[in-house]
Amino acid sequence: MLMTAFNWIIDHQPEFYQALGQHLIMSGVSLAFALAIGLPLAILIINRGGLAFAVINIINALRTIPSLAILAIMMPLLGIGLWPSIVALTILALPPILLNAFIGLRDVDPDAVEAAIGMGMSRGQVLRKIRVPLAAPAMFAGARTAAVQVLAGATLAPFIGGGGLGDFIAVGISMMDMSRLLVGAVPIALLALTTEFTLGLAEKFFFAERSTA
Amino acid sequence: MNWAPKNIPEILTATWQHLVLSVSSVLIGLLIALILGIISARRPKLYAVVLTITGIIFVIPSLALFALLIPWLGLGTKPALVGLSSYCLLILLRNVVTGLRGVSADVLDAADGMGYSPWQRLIGIELPLALPLIVSGIRIALVTVIGIATVAAFIDGGGLGTIILMGIDQNYTEKILVGGILTSLMAIFFDVVLSQAEKYLVRGRS
Numbered sequence: 001m002l003m004t005a006f007n008w009i010i011d012h013q014p015e016f017y018q019a020l021g022q023h024l025i026m027s028g029v030s031l032a033f034a035l036a037i038g039l040p041l042a043i044l045i046i047n048r049g050g051l052a053f054a055v056i057n058i059i060n061a062l063r064t065i066p067s068l069a070i071l072a073i074m075m076p077l078l079g080i081g082l083w084p085s086i087v088a089l090t091i092l093a094l095p096p097i098l099l100n101a102f103i104g105l106r107d108v109d110p111d112a113v114e115a116a117i118g119m120g121m122s123r124g125q126v127l128r129k130i131r132v133p134l135a136a137p138a139m140f141a142g143a144r145t146a147a148v149q150v151l152a153g154a155t156l157a158p159f160i161g162g163g164g165l166g167d168f169i170a171v172g173i174s175m176m177d178m179s180r181l182l183v184g185a186v187p188i189a190l191l192a193l194t195t196e197f198t199l200g201l202a203e204k205f206f207f208a209e210r211s212t213a
Numbered sequence: 214m215n216w217a218p219k220n221i222p223e224i225l226t227a228t229w230q231h232l233v234l235s236v237s238s239v240l241i242g243l244l245i246a247l248i249l250g251i252i253s254a255r256r257p258k259l260y261a262v263v264l265t266i267t268g269i270i271f272v273i274p275s276l277a278l279f280a281l282l283i284p285w286l287g288l289g290t291k292p293a294l295v296g297l298s299s300y301c302l303l304i305l306l307r308n309v310v311t312g313l314r315g316v317s318a319d320v321l322d323a324a325d326g327m328g329y330s331p332w333q334r335l336i337g338i339e340l341p342l343a344l345p346l347i348v349s350g351i352r353i354a355l356v357t358v359i360g361i362a363t364v365a366a367f368i369d370g371g372g373l374g375t376i377i378l379m380g381i382d383q384n385y386t387e388k389i390l391v392g393g394i395l396t397s398l399m400a401i402f403f404d405v406v407l408s409q410a411e412k413y414l415v416r417g418r419s
Binding site: 001061064066073148151153156159166169173178181185186189192193196 | 272273275278281283284288356359360361363364367374377378380381384386389390392396400404
């Protein structure tokens with residue numbers, strides 16, 4: 001069955017690469033949007049107690065909505081296609097990015113903050129020079145979780161006409177064609193595992209020194 | 214709201230299916246995680262191996278995991294149950310092992326000194342002390358599985374995802390909302406109830 005799947009890919013390379021490309025673009029763009037919204041938002045709310053409380057609660061409520069429902073609801077709102085999927089995936093990626101960044105910024109070693117204030121730094125300077133650099137590992141960890149979630153969510157995009165590798169799974173199930181199923185499932189699984197593994201290594205490489213300190 | 218009031222029985226059936234599917238997946242997962250956790254808690258090398266395997270399963274996107282199971286198990290509840298319960302293994306295992314490891318060596322020594330057999334020590338001392346963390350693992354696993362179980366509808370696993378998929382196929386917003394909101398409410402309900410149970414257990418301790 002795996003051989004049949006592999007041969008199918010060889011015979012249908014343009015189709016496969018198009019789906020792979022859609023999958024990667026969809027995931028990459030959504031992740032970039034979520035980072036562009038989530039990180040500044042975390043920095044914005046960190047010194048504003050009331051606003052932080054509201055945003056964190058909204059995000060926590062958002063987390064309980066299943067990804068299938070978030071994708072599905074884009075259809076009546078934005079129609080079908082790539083963009084509605086990107087909006088949905090951005091919403092999916094936001095909670096881990098924002099929550100990790102927020103917790104990282106909040107739980108920075110109080111001694112470091114106090115020392116910075118003692119040195120005469122303003123609140124803004126403490127944020128920029130102490131909190132943000134020290135929270136970087138937490139922010140990265142959030143991005144890593146989000147990346148894997150977005151890749152998984154992108155698998156569901158074919159339901160709303162977003163394309164991607166999930167298309168092969170959808171076709172495989174509707175035709176009960178096992179090898180077509182694998183054409184989608186195996187690359188998706190490998191993609192997610194490679195991403196998780198690579199980002200995990202990157203995390204160790206960049207932040208190992210600090211986390212042991 | 215035109216569809217929902219007229220189709221209460223259908224909605225209730227889907228909700229019930231969703232509940233049964235999610236809860237039984239977590240229970241199966243818990244059983245396996247307890248066995249794996251008890252065996253590997255004091256064996257770091259074995260634990261690393263088990264953790265890697267369950268970690269790999271956890272990273273595979275749910276639809277792909279289901280799709281990989283279909284050639285062996287076909288469509289329906291069976292692959293849905295297997296997929297969902299293997300999905301929550303990582304969460305449950307981590308909490309079981311952290312809980313078991315959290316039991317201090319002094320307590321274990323005292324139990325041994327009182328003549329407890331390893332089995333008695335496990336049932337009477339280690340598991341009860343690990344209970345708050347195990348419950349916390351059950352909470353996270355259940356909330357996660359309730360969300361992912363919507364995808365099981367696509368492989369004929371039933372549940373609230375069926376209503377969402379119907380909504381997508383017929384471009385019927387109300388069905389998407391009913392399916393999505395009921396799923397969220399179910400997740401929030403168990404999150405709150407099990408958090409309370411956790412607090413109660415921790416308080417009973419001190």
